[in-house]
Amino acid sequence: MNWAQAIDHYCERTAPGFGVEPLNMATGLVFAALGLLLAFRASGPDVRATALMLILVGVSSFLWHGFGQIWASMLNLVTNMALMAALGWVALHRLAGARQGSALIGGMMLAVLFYRGGPILGQALPGISAAGGYVLLVFLTLLTALALRRFERPAGLLTGGAVLLAVGLPFRLNDAAWCGIWSTGTHFAWHLLNAAYMALLLTASLAAAEIRTSPGGAKDI
Numbered sequence: 001m002n003w004a005q006a007i008d009h010y011c012e013r014t015a016p017g018f019g020v021e022p023l024n025m026a027t028g029l030v031f032a033a034l035g036l037l038l039a040f041r042a043s044g045p046d047v048r049a050t051a052l053m054l055i056l057v058g059v060s061s062f063l064w065h066g067f068g069q070i071w072a073s074m075l076n077l078v079t080n081m082a083l084m085a086a087l088g089w090v091a092l093h094r095l096a097g098a099r100q101g102s103a104l105i106g107g108m109m110l111a112v113l114f115y116r117g118g119p120i121l122g123q124a125l126p127g128i129s130a131a132g133g134y135v136l137l138v139f140l141t142l143l144t145a146l147a148l149r150r151f152e153r154p155a156g157l158l159t160g161g162a163v164l165l166a167v168g169l170p171f172r173l174n175d176a177a178w179c180g181i182w183s184t185g186t187h188f189a190w191h192l193l194n195a196a197y198m199a200l201l202l203t204a205s206l207a208a209a210e211i212r213t214s215p216g217g218a219k220d221i
Helices: 022-028 030-041 045-067 070-095 100-124 132-147 152-173 187-213
Strands: none
Touching: 022 030, 022 045, 022 187, 030 045, 030 187, 045 070, 045 100, 045 187, 070 100, 070 187, 100 132, 132 152, 152 187
């Protein structure tokens, strides 16, 4: 395999080489910024792992959109898979109250569901074949919000995040199709909406943990 082979997946890329996707590169770094904010806001192994993976995803996204080569694509894929496991870890520990070890195992299982179940859903619904995992994530987030409906702030944050993720899917799926309307494409908007979803998911998770540990707080959210 030629790891340096150029790949043209995005409307903004009009030629091979570094730096021809400036919007995609810049907005990819939003994930790294979110990771830094998370690292300063809360502690715990689940949070530290998620903050680290957000930073790595931001860097890998910058490199992927910067170079547009196979090695960068693979790096971006691996870091995103690890991030999904870390987000599941945080959610299961902070939202559901699972112990750290159980939440970590559950997070890895959720990542497998995302990357294996998504393509299966995509086969059933060809229009979303490139984003089946994210469709599953929207429904899973809404189900979690429904389960937490007694707790207004976490449930509201999760619902808002699911809406943002759903709104972002057309920007992910139709980047090339809308090249004639926006010469820069729409993938950069997907970055921003996806990062906003993650920010709301993490905020909801931390808020739920605060409720659980506060005097008189719920033991089982």
